[in-house]
Amino acid sequence: GLFTVHSIIKNHGGFIHVTSQVGEGTTFEIYLPSAASHDTHQEPTPEPPMPRGNNENILVVDDESGIREITKEILTAHGYQVMTANDGTEAMVLFAQHHGEVNLVLTDLRMPYMDGVAVIRALKKIDPSIRIIASSGSADHYLAEQHDLHAFLEKPYTASTLLNTIHSVLQK
Numbered sequence: 001g002l003f004t005v006h007s008i009i010k011n012h013g014g015f016i017h018v019t020s021q022v023g024e025g026t027t028f029e030i031y032l033p034s035a036a037s038h039d040t041h042q043e044p045t046p047e048p049p050m051p052r053g054n055n056e057n058i059l060v061v062d063d064e065s066g067i068r069e070i071t072k073e074i075l076t077a078h079g080y081q082v083m084t085a086n087d088g089t090e091a092m093v094l095f096a097q098h099h100g101e102v103n104l105v106l107t108d109l110r111m112p113y114m115d116g117v118a119v120i121r122a123l124k125k126i127d128p129s130i131r132i133i134a135s136s137g138s139a140d141h142y143l144a145e146q147h148d149l150h151a152f153l154e155k156p157y158t159a160s161t162l163l164n165t166i167h168s169v170l171q172k
Contacts, residue, residue, distance in 0.1 A: 003066050005030075007156045050160055051167035053079035057098065058166065060084045061091040061107040061119060062135075067155075071106070074159045075166070088114025092122055099126065104170060106153075109136035120149070131169050 009016055014032035058080050062068045065086065072082045083098065085091035088111055095102055105123060109116035116134055123130050135153040150169040153161065 003064075003070050003156060004159075007158055010156060011158065047160070050078060050163045053166070053170075055079065055081055056103040056170060057081045057083065057101050059091060059094060059098075059102050059105045059107075061086075061088065061105065061111070061116070063087055063108065063111040067108075071162065074162060078163055080166075087111050088116065088119040088122075091119055095123060095126065102130070104131040104133065104166060106133045106135060106166070109134050131172070133165060133169055 006016060009030055009032065012032055014030060017029040017031065018026065019029075020026040053075070058075055060068055060071050060075070060082055061084075062071070063086055068084045068086065072084055075082045083094050083102075085094050088107075091105070091107065092114070095105070105119075107116045107119050114122075116136070120132055120134065123132060131150050133151045133153060134149050135155055135157065137155055150172065151165050153165055157165075
């Protein structure tokens, strides 16, 4: 949904302005740079094919339902099995129930109740070899470096970045 729209607009150099009035609704205004003149027509460069999974089990942990759902859709469409948790506590329950089955955990760092850093510490106590990718805003990149993670995804990220990062981590 909105996460994907935001990523597409940002990748094209644009932005979204949102206004909301109680009882009246929400307005989304999308601003994009003007197109180049028709004289400079270039053929678009084809995107390389995105890597596909091989039914690996991925646990996605994020308190934002939109991000959780679009991430699940992308991963499922590209050959992964996905479990989702809306906070760290739920993630730990799922991980314990499916211990030995989870190949990779993708966790947000900023969540209520049990944040991503606490999730990472708890997961590593249970399974020191678990592959973990953290995601958050750029200001949180230092947290990923402190916890010996396999990768860090800065939000917002594209489907291509997500899939390439997961593929790379699973190959390690």
